[in-house]
Amino acid sequence: MIEIENVSKRYNGLPAVKNVSMTIRAHEFVTIVGMSGSGKTTLLRMINRLVEVDEGTIKIDGVDNRDVSGPQLRRSIGYAIQQHGLFPHRSVAENIGTVPGLLGWTVEKTGERVDELLSLFQLDPAIYRDRYPHELSGGQQQRVGVARALAARPNILLMDEPFGALDPVIRNKAREDLQKIQQQLGTTIVMVTHDMEEALALGHRIAIMDGGELVQFAEPADVLRNPASEFVESLVGKGEKPFRLLAFASVEDLIEPGEASGSPISGQLSLRDALAEFVAQGKTSLPVKDENARIVGQITLDSLVRNGSGTP
Amino acid sequence: MKRLPALLRILAFVCLLAFLISPTSFAPLLSMAAQGNGPVIYERQSLWVLALQHLGIVFAATIVASAIAVAMAIFVTRRSGTELLPLARSVVNIGQTFPPVAVLALAVPATGFGVVPTFLALFLYAMLPIFENTLTGLSTLPRDVQEAAKGVGMTGTQRLFSVELPLCLPLILAGIRVAVVISLSTATIGSTVAAPTLGEVIIAGLQSNNFAYVLQGAVVVAMMAVLIHDALYALERRLSAIRSA
Numbered sequence: 001m002i003e004i005e006n007v008s009k010r011y012n013g014l015p016a017v018k019n020v021s022m023t024i025r026a027h028e029f030v031t032i033v034g035m036s037g038s039g040k041t042t043l044l045r046m047i048n049r050l051v052e053v054d055e056g057t058i059k060i061d062g063v064d065n066r067d068v069s070g071p072q073l074r075r076s077i078g079y080a081i082q083q084h085g086l087f088p089h090r091s092v093a094e095n096i097g098t099v100p101g102l103l104g105w106t107v108e109k110t111g112e113r114v115d116e117l118l119s120l121f122q123l124d125p126a127i128y129r130d131r132y133p134h135e136l137s138g139g140q141q142q143r144v145g146v147a148r149a150l151a152a153r154p155n156i157l158l159m160d161e162p163f164g165a166l167d168p169v170i171r172n173k174a175r176e177d178l179q180k181i182q183q184q185l186g187t188t189i190v191m192v193t194h195d196m197e198e199a200l201a202l203g204h205r206i207a208i209m210d211g212g213e214l215v216q217f218a219e220p221a222d223v224l225r226n227p228a229s230e231f232v233e234s235l236v237g238k239g240e241k242p243f244r245l246l247a248f249a250s251v252e253d254l255i256e257p258g259e260a261s262g263s264p265i266s267g268q269l270s271l272r273d274a275l276a277e278f279v280a281q282g283k284t285s286l287p288v289k290d291e292n293a294r295i296v297g298q299i300t301l302d303s304l305v306r307n308g309s310g311t312p
Numbered sequence: 313m314k315r316l317p318a319l320l321r322i323l324a325f326v327c328l329l330a331f332l333i334s335p336t337s338f339a340p341l342l343s344m345a346a347q348g349n350g351p352v353i354y355e356r357q358s359l360w361v362l363a364l365q366h367l368g369i370v371f372a373a374t375i376v377a378s379a380i381a382v383a384m385a386i387f388v389t390r391r392s393g394t395e396l397l398p399l400a401r402s403v404v405n406i407g408q409t410f411p412p413v414a415v416l417a418l419a420v421p422a423t424g425f426g427v428v429p430t431f432l433a434l435f436l437y438a439m440l441p442i443f444e445n446t447l448t449g450l451s452t453l454p455r456d457v458q459e460a461a462k463g464v465g466m467t468g469t470q471r472l473f474s475v476e477l478p479l480c481l482p483l484i485l486a487g488i489r490v491a492v493v494i495s496l497s498t499a500t501i502g503s504t505v506a507a508p509t510l511g512e513v514i515i516a517g518l519q520s521n522n523f524a525y526v527l528q529g530a531v532v533v534a535m536m537a538v539l540i541h542d543a544l545y546a547l548e549r550r551l552s553a554i555r556s557a
Contacts, residue, residue: 085460
């Protein structure tokens with residue numbers, strides 16, 4: 001758990017973060033969104049004390065983060081950045097083993113952990129262990145960067161625009177992988193992004209920063225339905241809002257008995273994708289199938305429109 | 313065809329060794345440059361010994377200059393030392409602007425003739441390229457790498473020795489290479505104040521109007537400079553091949 005209490009930071013007299021308070025629960029995935037200069041990165045960097053707070057306190061699991069030295073604190077918190085920041089003169093295994101090395105793990109234990117992480121990130125240890133960063137693709141470098149951040153099994157992982165340097169196709173895959181890993185490991189993740197789409201897709205809760213202030217901190221659907229200010233509304237995008245809400249519900253929720261013609265769609269599909277299917281197939285009702293491809297009912301465009309983006 | 317430069321270097325190295333071990337076998341070749349029936353090969357001191365002494369002075373000066381220049385560059389790039397950067401810069405610049413001959417002339421009254429004034433001149437001259445290159449290296453490190461080094465929890469010292477210096481190594485080495493090559497040629501004038509270097513052979517040739525002496529001294533120095541330059545350059549390229557992300 002991370003408790004941020006009345007935290008402020010000024011640079012040359014100008015406020016960068018103004019009196020922010022928020023509590024991030026254990027195992028939670030929180031995204032911080034805002035424009036550049038909104039103070040989101042500063043807020044993130046104050047958690048592992050790459051930036052020191054001017055006022056207020058940040059407690060991690062109830063302990064003030066100033067109770068231990070900066071380097072010691074940072075060894076216990078994972079940190080991944082946009083340009084991955086891999087050490088170019090060190091092999092992949094050495095990069096991932098950085099924090100275990102600083103913590104004095106044995107060579108065998110570090111080696112096992114490196115192989116475990118490489119496998120987790122779908123990189124064959126036998127092939128990639130001894131490569132150098134410049135021999136990897138952008139997506140692979142990014143994965144090694146995150147693997148390095150997770151090497152010493154931190155409870156908390158801080159990420160600053162981790163997918164910013166990736167091209168769109170790889171970025172979507174990287175997001176999905178991160179979500180899976182987060183569910184698997186239960187790591188608390190705080191991720192900074194300027195991309196609302198990404199924030200909505202990944203965050204259990206979203207913190208929206210504007211001009212150094214925390215404007216709203218709520219679940220994605222809540223942010224969409226009840227934006228706290230004009231600014232949040234503009235960030236979400238008025239035209240996009242209904243479609244984004246549709247993305248939070250799935251076909252299963254609106255399934256009804258009956259038979260429909262057309263090619264069946266999966267019950268797991270989000271309503272947003274289902275809407276696309278309606279348009280693509282030119283139908284107003286479609287059959288729904290379960291995981292075993294059995295038809296279990298139908299969904300109608302009518303119910304999607306009526307229930308999809310309304311209050312549940 | 314790619315092997316040709318390597319072959320030429322090996323050939324040059326073998327020729328150099330052969331000449332130093334047995335200069336007299338090259339006498340027919342050099343006699344064309346000699347004056348009348350005068351001596352062809354310098355015999356007052358073994359060329360082999362002179363070459364080693366020459367290298368010894370150059371290496372000693374470069375090693376000491378490297379240690380001090382790198383330490384200074386590290387110091388002025390730390391937070392506590394930034395204020396001293398202009399001072400350090402002017403000190404090494406003065407070292408470079410003073411012509412080595414002037415350093416010799418000024419040093420002799422204080423230190424006497426021999427190795428010491430030459431060492432001093434070479435040392436002062438070598439400081440600038442090594443200092444400037446180390447400084448450039450340390451102040452142009454990729455930001456994301458530095459950020460990551462802090463983020464993983466390295467202390468200042470750990471960052472310096474396991475990230476910053478290793479990443480600067482090719483640049484530092486380039487500075488050392490420049491310094492060594494300059495020093496190898498500059499060391500010859502050390503013989504004007506009685507330092508035992510290959511300059512002795514050249515000066516003797518100039519004094520007695522014996523072009524054969526001048527030629528053998530100059531060619532040996534030039535060959536050493538070229539070979540050492542190439543060796544350091546190859547090392548630098550290997551190191552930076554790994555580092556270029």
